[in-house]
Amino acid sequence: MANAKILEQKSRQVSEVTTKLKESSCVVITDYRGLNVAEVTELRKQLREAGVEFQVIKNTLIRRATANAELTALDEHLSGPTAIAFSKEDVVAPAKILSEFAKKNENLKVKAGVVEGRVVDVAQIKALADLPSREGLLSMLLSVLQAPIRNFALAVKAVADKQESGA
Numbered sequence: 729m730a731n732a733k734i735l736e737q738k739s740r741q742v743s744e745v746t747t748k749l750k751e752s753s754c755v756v757i758t759d760y761r762g763l764n765v766a767e768v769t770e771l772r773k774q775l776r777e778a779g780v781e782f783q784v785i786k787n788t789l790i791r792r793a794t795a796n797a798e799l800t801a802l803d804e805h806l807s808g809p810t811a812i813a814f815s816k817e818d819v820v821a822p823a824k825i826l827s828e829f830a831k832k833n834e835n836l837k838v839k840a841g842v843v844e845g846r847v848v849d850v851a852q853i854k855a856l857a858d859l860p861s862r863e864g865l866l867s868m869l870l871s872v873l874q875a876p877i878r879n880f881a882l883a884v885k886a887v888a889d890k891q892e893s894g895a
Contacts, residue, residue, distance in 0.1 A: 738789060745785060745793035745812075754819045755842040756826050756853060757802065760784070760811045762835030771829050771836070778821040781814045801847040805839040819843060820859050827857035 749755060760768065775782045787806040794802045813822040823841065830836045841853045848856075860868070 741785070742789050742792045742796065745790060746796040748781070748814045749793055749797040749799060749842065750845075752814045752816055752842070753844060754813075754815045754822050754856075756813045756822045757805055757839045757841060758811050758813070758826060758830075759808050759837040759839055760835070761809045761837075763833065767833060767835070771825075774825050774829065775813055775822065778825055779815065779817060780822045780825065782811060783814070784809070784811045799842060799847055802840060802842065810839075818862055820856060820862065823853045823857040824859075827854055 763771070772782050787810055790806055790810060790812070791803050794800050794806075813826060815822045823838075826836065826838055830838055838850050838853050840850065841848050843852070843856065859865075
């Protein structure tokens with residue numbers, strides 16, 4: 729019979745994972761089989777700098793958490809060694825970092841994910857990774873908003889220069 733302390737610890741871990749699945753804007757499930765300690769450490773460092781939490785969790789505990797979070801479509805991707813990246817703020821960061829790392833290191837494989845509460849496959853994670861970062865999108869928006877004002881200012885300056893040269 730299982731120890732009550734161990735059962736309590738596992739149920740606490742399941743509730744923590746359930747909470748993270750519900751609260752995260754982006755979750756990426758990976759297979760890290762074949763990565764050495766140095767590679768995993770480098771990956772964790774990159775993810776931590778982006779504000780992404782990366783955990784290795786037993787598949788049985790993840791299945792219980794996905795049932796609690798009503799994300800049972802993820803269960804089919806839970807085989808072999810599984811690590812999960814949770815991001816509460818940035819939707820693009822975990823997908824981008826993990827996809828870039830997987831390109832450089834074939835041992836890391838992205839399996840699936842959850843974006844804004846919806847289960848997505850590998851293709852959608854890769855498409856998300858191809859998006860510019862939040863800062864990049866904001867700078868694009870800012871340049872689009874500035875363009876009409878800049879063009880108006882250039883037109884006024886051209887008219888003023890023309891009038892000066894004519895006078």
